[in-house]
Amino acid sequence: MPEKPKIAFYWCASCGGCEESVVDLAENILDVVAAVDIVFWPVAMDFKVSDVEAMPDGSIAATMINGAIRTSEQEEMARLLRRKSKYLIAYGACAQLGGLPALANQFPREQIMKFVYEESPTVDNPARIRPQTKFAEDGRVATLPEFRNVVRTLDQVVEVDYYLPGCAPTPKLLAKAVEALLTGDLPPKGSVLAPDVALCEECPRKDSKPTEVAFKEFKRPHLTALDPTLCFLAQGVVCMGVATRGGCEAQCVRGHMPCTGCFGPTSRVRDQGAKVLSSLSANVAAEDEHGIEKTLAGIPDPVGTFYRYGLAASLLRRKVSLR
Amino acid sequence: MTGIPNTDGNGRRGAAGEEIRIGFYVCHCGMNIASLVDVAAVAKEAAKLPHVIVSREYKYMCSDPGQEFIMQDIRENRLNRIVVAACSPNLHESTFRGAVARGGINPYFFQMVNIREHGSWVHTDAAAATAKAIDQVRAAVARVAKHRPLERRRMEVNQAVLIVGGGIAGITAALNLADAGKKVYLVEREPTIGGHMAKYDKTFPTLDCAACILTPKMSAVREHPNITLWTYSEVTKVDGHVGKFKVTVRRKPRYIDEETCVGCLECISACVFKTPKFEDEFNEGLGKRKPIYIPFPQAVPPLVTIDPETCLKFKTGKCKSPCETVCDRKAVDFSQTEKTEEIEVGAVIVATGFKAFDVTRLPIYGYGLYDNVYTALEVERMVTSSGPTGGEITLRDGRVPKSIGIIHCVGSRDKKTNRWCSRVCCMYSLKLAHLLREHTGADVYQFYIDMRCPGKGYDEFYERMLDEGVQMIRGRAAEVTDWTMSPEEEGKLVVRVEDTLAAYVRRIPVDMVVLSTGMEPAVGADEIRRMFNISCSTEGFFLEKHPKLAPVETATAGVFIAGCCQGPKDIPDTVAQAGAAAAQALALIDKGYVEMEPNTSYIDPDDCSGCKSCIPLCPYHAIAFDEGSKKAVINEALCTGCGTCVASCPSGSISQNLFEDDQIFSEIEEVLSHV
Amino acid sequence: MSEAWEPRIVAFFCNWCTYTAADLAGVSRLKYAPNLRTIRVMCSGRVDPQFVLEAFARGADGVLIGGCHPGDCHYISGNYKCLRRFKMLRRLVRDMGIEEGRLRLEWIAASEGEKLKNVVNEMVAHVRALGPLRLNQKFAEWDEEMNQLEHAVGEAQKAKEPVHA
Amino acid sequence: MTKRYTYFPGCSILGTGRACEESTRAVFAELGVELDDLEDWNCCGATAYMSVDEHKALALAARNLALADTKECPELTTPCSGCYLVLNKTQRYMEEYPRVGDKVKCALKDAGLNYTGRVRVRHMLDILVHDVGLDEVRKHVKRPLKNAKIAPYYGCQTVRPYLDFDHQHYPMTIDRLAEALGATPVHFPLKTRCCGGSQMGTLPNVAQRLCYAILREARRQGANLILSVCPLCHFNLDSYQPDIRRRFGEDVSITTMYYTQLVGLAFGMDPETLGLHRNMTWDGSWLEREVLAGATA
Amino acid sequence: MDTTTRHIKYQADCDPTFAPAIKAIPGCEKLDSCIQCGTCSGICPLSIYMDMPPRRIMNLVRYGFKREVMNSNTVWLCSACYACTVECPRQIKVTDVMYALKQMAIKERLYPKRFPMVVLANQFYKMVRHRGRMNEIHLVTRLYLLTNWFKLLEMARLGIELIRRGRFSVKPDNIERRAELHAILDYEKRYPPTEAAPK
Numbered sequence A: 001m002p003e004k005p006k007i008a009f010y011w012c013a014s015c016g017g018c019e020e021s022v023v024d025l026a027e028n029i030l031d032v033v034a035a036v037d038i039v040f041w042p043v044a045m046d047f048k049v050s051d052v053e054a055m056p057d058g059s060i061a062a063t064m065i066n067g068a069i070r071t072s073e074q075e076e077m078a079r080l081l082r083r084k085s086k087y088l089i090a091y092g093a094c095a096q097l098g099g100l101p102a103l104a105n106q107f108p109r110e111q112i113m114k115f116v117y118e119e120s121p122t123v124d125n126p127a128r129i130r131p132q133t134k135f136a137e138d139g140r141v142a143t144l145p146e147f148r149n150v151v152r153t154l155d156q157v158v159e160v161d162y163y164l165p166g167c168a169p170t171p172k173l174l175a176k177a178v179e180a181l182l183t184g185d186l187p188p189k190g191s192v193l194a195p196d197v198a199l200c201e202e203c204p205r206k207d208s209k210p211t212e213v214a215f216k217e218f219k220r221p222h223l224t225a226l227d228p229t230l231c232f233l234a235q236g237v238v239c240m241g242v243a244t245r246g247g248c249e250a251q252c253v254r255g256h257m258p259c260t261g262c263f264g265p266t267s268r269v270r271d272q273g274a275k276v277l278s279s280l281s282a283n284v285a286a287e288d289e290h291g292i293e294k295t296l297a298g299i300p301d302p303v304g305t306f307y308r309y310g311l312a313a314s315l316l317r318r319k320v321s322l323r
Numbered sequence B: 001m002t003g004i005p006n007t008d009g010n011g012r013r014g015a016a017g018e019e020i021r022i023g024f025y026v027c028h029c030g031m032n033i034a035s036l037v038d039v040a041a042v043a044k045e046a047a048k049l050p051h052v053i054v055s056r057e058y059k060y061m062c063s064d065p066g067q068e069f070i071m072q073d074i075r076e077n078r079l080n081r082i083v084v085a086a087c088s089p090n091l092h093e094s095t096f097r098g099a100v101a102r103g104g105i106n107p108y109f110f111q112m113v114n115i116r117e118h119g120s121w122v123h124t125d126a127a128a129a130t131a132k133a134i135d136q137v138r139a140a141v142a143r144v145a146k147h148r149p150l151e152r153r154r155m156e157v158n159q160a161v162l163i164v165g166g167g168i169a170g171i172t173a174a175l176n177l178a179d180a181g182k183k184v185y186l187v188e189r190e191p192t193i194g195g196h197m198a199k200y201d202k203t204f205p206t207l208d209c210a211a212c213i214l215t216p217k218m219s220a221v222r223e224h225p226n227i228t229l230w231t232y233s234e235v236t237k238v239d240g241h242v243g244k245f246k247v248t249v250r251r252k253p254r255y256i257d258e259e260t261c262v263g264c265l266e267c268i269s270a271c272v273f274k275t276p277k278f279e280d281e282f283n284e285g286l287g288k289r290k291p292i293y294i295p296f297p298q299a300v301p302p303l304v305t306i307d308p309e310t311c312l313k314f315k316t317g318k319c320k321s322p323c324e325t326v327c328d329r330k331a332v333d334f335s336q337t338e339k340t341e342e343i344e345v346g347a348v349i350v351a352t353g354f355k356a357f358d359v360t361r362l363p364i365y366g367y368g369l370y371d372n373v374y375t376a377l378e379v380e381r382m383v384t385s386s387g388p389t390g391g392e393i394t395l396r397d398g399r400v401p402k403s404i405g406i407i408h409c410v411g412s413r414d415k416k417t418n419r420w421c422s423r424v425c426c427m428y429s430l431k432l433a434h435l436l437r438e439h440t441g442a443d444v445y446q447f448y449i450d451m452r453c454p455g456k457g458y459d460e461f462y463e464r465m466l467d468e469g470v471q472m473i474r475g476r477a478a479e480v481t482d483w484t485m486s487p488e489e490e491g492k493l494v495v496r497v498e499d500t501l502a503a504y505v506r507r508i509p510v511d512m513v514v515l516s517t518g519m520e521p522a523v524g525a526d527e528i529r530r531m532f533n534i535s536c537s538t539e540g541f542f543l544e545k546h547p548k549l550a551p552v553e554t555a556t557a558g559v560f561i562a563g564c565c566q567g568p569k570d571i572p573d574t575v576a577q578a579g580a581a582a583a584q585a586l587a588l589i590d591k592g593y594v595e596m597e598p599n600t601s602y603i604d605p606d607d608c609s610g611c612k613s614c615i616p617l618c619p620y621h622a623i624a625f626d627e628g629s630k631k632a633v634i635n636e637a638l639c640t641g642c643g644t645c646v647a648s649c650p651s652g653s654i655s656q657n658l659f660e661d662d663q664i665f666s667e668i669e670e671v672l673s674h675v
Numbered sequence C: 001m002s003e004a005w006e007p008r009i010v011a012f013f014c015n016w017c018t019y020t021a022a023d024l025a026g027v028s029r030l031k032y033a034p035n036l037r038t039i040r041v042m043c044s045g046r047v048d049p050q051f052v053l054e055a056f057a058r059g060a061d062g063v064l065i066g067g068c069h070p071g072d073c074h075y076i077s078g079n080y081k082c083l084r085r086f087k088m089l090r091r092l093v094r095d096m097g098i099e100e101g102r103l104r105l106e107w108i109a110a111s112e113g114e115k116l117k118n119v120v121n122e123m124v125a126h127v128r129a130l131g132p133l134r135l136n137q138k139f140a141e142w143d144e145e146m147n148q149l150e151h152a153v154g155e156a157q158k159a160k161e162p163v164h165a
Numbered sequence D: 001m002t003k004r005y006t007y008f009p010g011c012s013i014l015g016t017g018r019a020c021e022e023s024t025r026a027v028f029a030e031l032g033v034e035l036d037d038l039e040d041w042n043c044c045g046a047t048a049y050m051s052v053d054e055h056k057a058l059a060l061a062a063r064n065l066a067l068a069d070t071k072e073c074p075e076l077t078t079p080c081s082g083c084y085l086v087l088n089k090t091q092r093y094m095e096e097y098p099r100v101g102d103k104v105k106c107a108l109k110d111a112g113l114n115y116t117g118r119v120r121v122r123h124m125l126d127i128l129v130h131d132v133g134l135d136e137v138r139k140h141v142k143r144p145l146k147n148a149k150i151a152p153y154y155g156c157q158t159v160r161p162y163l164d165f166d167h168q169h170y171p172m173t174i175d176r177l178a179e180a181l182g183a184t185p186v187h188f189p190l191k192t193r194c195c196g197g198s199q200m201g202t203l204p205n206v207a208q209r210l211c212y213a214i215l216r217e218a219r220r221q222g223a224n225l226i227l228s229v230c231p232l233c234h235f236n237l238d239s240y241q242p243d244i245r246r247r248f249g250e251d252v253s254i255t256t257m258y259y260t261q262l263v264g265l266a267f268g269m270d271p272e273t274l275g276l277h278r279n280m281t282w283d284g285s286w287l288e289r290e291v292l293a294g295a296t297a
Numbered sequence E: 001m002d003t004t005t006r007h008i009k010y011q012a013d014c015d016p017t018f019a020p021a022i023k024a025i026p027g028c029e030k031l032d033s034c035i036q037c038g039t040c041s042g043i044c045p046l047s048i049y050m051d052m053p054p055r056r057i058m059n060l061v062r063y064g065f066k067r068e069v070m071n072s073n074t075v076w077l078c079s080a081c082y083a084c085t086v087e088c089p090r091q092i093k094v095t096d097v098m099y100a101l102k103q104m105a106i107k108e109r110l111y112p113k114r115f116p117m118v119v120l121a122n123q124f125y126k127m128v129r130h131r132g133r134m135n136e137i138h139l140v141t142r143l144y145l146l147t148n149w150f151k152l153l154e155m156a157r158l159g160i161e162l163i164r165r166g167r168f169s170v171k172p173d174n175i176e177r178r179a180e181l182h183a184i185l186d187y188e189k190r191y192p193p194t195e196a197a198p199k
């Protein structure tokens, strides 16, 4: 009997939702478990890093890493798993695009540290003690990983073979990906394992979108009574579905929330945020500067809106610190 | 358009799979370039770039030997891409594309770098200018490697022209084109052509009789073998594009057979209504007509029309229909139904004219409240000898006016109604002053803000009216009332106005008030605008392509505009513009084909999500949503290649020939490769 | 790069107005700073915000977009679309820490060679005063923090001890 | 369903305009409209305040808006056309000119008040004819005033510059109301012409001339009654008829009253309740003689 | 004795600060777009007594003829009927311009002496500031005392009539929260106009 392919899961800077999504495979997970040999999954099973180090290079068939890369430890693990795996898969929006953690790329490291360890309302730290990367006591040395200045996508650290998009990826897409891995029926390296057409294509509200949208104002979904059947853009609410790869079956829209873009751009686009910005602002109705600015003021935080998940993967990547 | 063939339609060598071999040429332009830019260094750097097979410099690239170089290299070195660094592409791009094509490769495998106008002529530092030239050359070389073969498109042009609106503008354009031998379809909404001009007695500034100059033209339209005249008809649908518009025309039933009716009008006299009873639209409601009527005796076509709204046969079904029996040609046909005609034309002239301002919007002038307040159009009909009063000026109460006030700018130059100056009312007010004085001998006051009489003979006409004793009061009439303060005002209408030149507020009692209404876009102009993809200015008049240099063209190729639908104007200007529109349409169709640049955009249907974001952005309405595939589709014939939609498609599903994303990205990359 | 820093500005000019204005500046032999690298597009409406960000990411110190005056666009309204995108893009770029003066949109008609010259000179002077942006070098600096790990891993392996306990 | 509005009486109501208040309250009560008094309201500022200091004038009026803002019903109504205009203008200027609005709001805030902008100023005539409706009015008519020939006098500040429920130059609201009461409105070209307003106090010759023209024209057009909307207009037209006769040597006397008084009469209310005895031109037998007698004939 | 006056105007006779000051007041910003059509004058019911029609005032204001405007009776005759504002084809708020001129005149004491309108405005202003409400009788009495006490006698007939008909409120009416009112009206004293109002 041929050996079952070895599979590994690992998480970096992530919320844990992606791990959860693996469990969401529900009964199918048994099929998967039957078909593969899970050799490393710290969240669920007790493996040690040394176990992985001991494996021969390239011996793991596929590793799925979720989460963005923020610390030196994550970098190290990414490298290690890269070395040990035949296929490395960026699992979920954070690994693929930076995800929500990458919104921190708008702030300098010092500011983050200061807030988290000193200023946050729930912190009581009068001595202003900050974590040290190295601490020695009684002759024993404890280390902590380095906290990087930049949040990175997985492929900004190591080479990635495939991407499974989503915050988190849907069980359907995961099941398909696993099947492809098992059968070897794989698309070209570097592919995103989801359709290359924007979400509107599969959105249940697509037909309700008129051909003549001209934005007179942008409304914010939590402040607006919304029609549950009408395309969000037709109601003046920013929906990233136009600029976001489909494949999620428009879960958010079905749940009456506009798409926020977690599946990332299509392969034809270099910068998801720039594209959605381009489309939305070009369709503003006003012609005079003041009117245009007034309408666009309805989007108070362009970075947070257009790069909710994609800041690390964007062309500018990170806020340049101002002099 | 998406596939990359190995050869183009003319058998010239193409791209896919073939090794890319670039020839680079830098021009000295005598000393124009070489005196500042180190052309030798440019050539040397270019030679190092990927795919560059030959890199040369030459004194005058645009000269015959310069071009010959390129052609020779293409042949001898099997080049398939050419870059020339010289002057502005606006000057010589077509020259070199020609050379490239003659050399045997597709002319769009060419890129030009401007190192003269944007280089040697504007800079002073030789090293910096050379460095800049090299950067731009790198960009061009990188870009040209990504070029694809393209073809200029040629489309056949249908030889017929559609004209919408049969006022003096439409009539003039129709006759011009028909005389040039082109087939013309003239579609008019009303039962007769002639438009507003047919309602006037005299026209300024020459005071010649309107009928005398208009009716011969109307008859000429009817008789012209090249003109198909459809009155009582409207355009309902337009498809296609320049050279090939498919137009649907709805022809309302007039319940008279057009072929057999000879216009004897026996039927009208026979109608059971012995006296006319219904409001006569042509006479601005001043006269009455029967349910079976002809707008005016010289109407073209000279056909009667039955109005089903008032005809007893239609209302009650109980009429004996003497009209039907009296007609010995059996032309009355109650069974007629609406017809639709479908035609194909190469060009369209829209000449739908104007509508007079609705004075009930300004109750301050008392129209409708006081019997003796009239609109200018009503007065035009009154002074016409064939009009409802037979040319008599009698007020609604039967009196002949002894004093008349003419109020200018009614519904013009007023932000509350219409901001614009209607351009003709100063002049026609003077005309009406003259005619009213001629008919009644009354004192005439003109209440004006500014007299606008620019035109040949116009100011002279103004002067003539002053000499005739028309009283000119500079001030916008503030109100018209029947409120009196003194015995001489009793029984009169009082115009309260500041005579701004005297700086006194005056109360002027008159017997009759004439409101000089301004012009507004015609009823239904908005539908016409949508059907023909014409833009309009804020006030709703159709927008010309350029206010000075293309006053009869529109943003939609092949659609022209003439007359008051473009903006207020008088008859001389209308006729001039109609002639210009006819000439433009003729120039377009007579050539037989239109040729277009290939830099159009296209949507890959596999990529498009059908989000419709791009559709409203196209200024030419070239993008449509295909309801079958649920994707957006660009009509290449309408696309002018601005690229706006390309920059906007949020999923990157639109590409533009010659300005593909990756071509531009490679330019960006290369101009920055040294930083 | 060893030479002294010179601002590098990438310009996107529409074919009908600003590119032609630049031609006019040339024909009139007006002199302006050589720091521009021009990319010709048919219409300012073709300027994809991605192009602007890409230029910054690749090291441009400034980006200039030139189009026809409002109302004069050869394609009717492309410049309005450009203006709308620009308004949003400038806010975005500012929020990302890039000074507003590094991104400019100017309406320059075909007859305004003089204006073109002035705009270019002004912008070069302004960007010069702001100093280098050079994002491509910043990216390299940022990535330096990772490269140190490479080194540390090497050392650790020599010492046969894990980097983290 | 009873309708409820926040009610701003205005200063004249306490003095010369008392009858206006009495008839207004009586009629609206009859129609089931509740008027919820604005507590501790202050003078709107009228034309005089605006002449002295624009910001203060707006701030003064805005205090009333801020008080109304706390009310359950944001529709603020007033019987006085001057107050209607000033409150309306204040509210609109604060929106139209954010600079002014901010300043006024700061001034209010300093006094511990807050204005959110939710208040809408409504004219009582508007409420009567459009919210209550003429059908409802007709239902209450017990005494159709067949022979009353009404010159409807709207005055200036009722219609200008903010009237949005009718035409500003030749409105027809009172005309339609009069018809509903069984009366006949005459064509009245001066229906929106100014009566001189507060000039009656400062330049009586000027204001009396304006009133003279109005009274004279009403008679000339065949009216036997001028209906007015505003306490100030009514005061001017009602109280100065003897002075006008003296000054212009012409008898232009004619009965004048508030539209609410006429409505009350048609509803069968007694003149005392409607404050008719307070009108200088009121003559107890007028109704019997001119209106009711004629009607039965 | 010199009976002729110079009527030619030199540029130096104009005040270049006049128009900008008026245009800075809300409602007066569109002054420059006046086309001198005279609709405002024609519709103005008070123009029968004005020495300069409103249209002329508009022109004099925008070109800086401050002295001429301030010497004219026009602004004091304006009863704020808004007819001009509503009918102006350029949507210029003529009434607001009239108000602005009154305010300026009162501030700079440029009005004709003892002009009753000004006295009325000032008295009204004071009374409302003091009490929060206006009492017609008190106001008119004060007005006549200050301008033409002889008038009081003339008015006796009307006064008696009013008392008889119960339309005479002798007791001045005060609002309760006068401090609140003063806080509002004194706002500018606390924050002089040069300082930006606190947000």
Ligand SMILES: Cc1cc2nc3c(=O)[nH]c(=O)nc-3n(C[C@H](O)[C@H](O)[C@H](O)COP(=O)(O)OP(=O)(O)OC[C@H]3O[C@@H](n4cnc5c(N)ncnc54)[C@H](O)[C@@H]3O)c2cc1C
Binding pocket: B164, B165, B166, B167, B168, B169, B170, B187, B188, B189, B190, B192, B193, B194, B195, B196, B197, B200, B202, B203, B204, B205, B233, B234, B235, B351, B352, B353, B354, B355, B356, B376, B377, B380, B424, B428, B431, B517, B522, B523, B524, B528, B562, B563, B564, B565, B569, B570, B571, B572, B574
């Ligand atoms: C009171 C008055 C007096 C004037 N006097 C003079 C004068 O003395 N001298 C002078 O030079 N100018 C005069 N003018 C101006 C003159 O009328 C115009 O210049 C002229 O009529 C413009 O011609 P037109 O063909 O553009 O428009 P129109 O005369 O308005 O003709 C437009 C035609 O198009 C038809 N039409 C409209 N919509 C449609 C549709 N959707 N489908 C089909 N058909 C449609 C209409 O029925 C009409 O027949 C006067 C104007 C006015 C108002």
Ligand SMILES: Cc1cc2nc3c(=O)[nH]c(=O)nc-3n(C[C@H](O)[C@H](O)[C@H](O)COP(=O)(O)OP(=O)(O)OC[C@H]3O[C@@H](n4cnc5c(N)ncnc54)[C@H](O)[C@@H]3O)c2cc1C
Binding pocket: B548
């Ligand atoms: C100061 C001024 C400012 C203006 N500004 C504007 C404006 O801002 N906007 C606007 O729309 N209009 C403007 N105009 C009007 C505008 O100039 C004219 O409408 C326009 O130039 C007319 O063009 P044209 O071709 O008919 O005549 P022209 O421009 O006069 O051209 C006639 C040509 O014919 C040549 N010529 C003459 N006789 C002979 C001959 N016998 N043989 C051979 N060649 C001959 C002349 O040399 C000339 O080149 C302005 C006019 C003036 C005076």
Ligand code: SF4
Binding pocket: A199, A200, A203, A204, A205, A206, A209, A230, A231, A232, A233, A234, A239, A240, A241, A242, A253, A258, A259, B611
């Ligand atoms: S924009 Fe959003 S809501 Fe509208 S069709 Fe696209 S995905 Fe659906």
Ligand code: SF4
Binding pocket: A166, A167, A199, A244, A245, A248, A249, A250, A251, A252, A253, A258, A259, A260, A261, A262, A263, A264
């Ligand atoms: S709708 Fe958008 S945000 Fe929601 S899951 Fe899909 S891609 Fe993600």
Ligand code: SF4
Binding pocket: B027, B028, B029, B030, B032, B033, B059, B060, B061, B062, B063, B086, B087, B088, B091, B092, B116
């Ligand atoms: S190609 Fe252009 S640069 Fe070269 S010689 Fe000709 S004009 Fe001069």
Ligand code: SF4
Binding pocket: B408, B409, B410, B412, B413, B420, B421, B422, B423, B424, B425, B426, B427, B449, B450, B451, B452, B516, B518
């Ligand atoms: S042409 Fe004369 S009347 Fe007509 S709008 Fe212009 S200025 Fe007024």
Ligand code: SF4
Binding pocket: B600, B601, B617, B618, B619, B620, B621, B622, B623, B634, B638, B639, B640, B641, B642, B643, B644, B645, B646, B656
């Ligand atoms: S390129 Fe321009 S003209 Fe062509 S389809 Fe796109 S927007 Fe329309």
Ligand code: SF4
Binding pocket: A198, B603, B607, B608, B609, B610, B611, B612, B613, B614, B615, B631, B632, B648, B649, B650, B651, B652, B653, B654
């Ligand atoms: S914007 Fe792009 S994806 Fe959307 S409809 Fe147009 S082409 Fe299709």
Ligand code: SF4
Binding pocket: E033, E034, E035, E036, E037, E038, E039, E040, E041, E054, E055, E058, E087, E088, E089, E090, E091, E092, E094
């Ligand atoms: S009405 Fe308006 S435009 Fe006409 S003069 Fe008066 S202010 Fe000027």
Ligand code: SF4
Binding pocket: E040, E043, E044, E045, E046, E047, E054, E077, E078, E079, E080, E081, E082, E083, E084, E085, E094, E095, E098
């Ligand atoms: S507001 Fe004044 S200027 Fe204007 S019309 Fe009325 S009284 Fe005359």
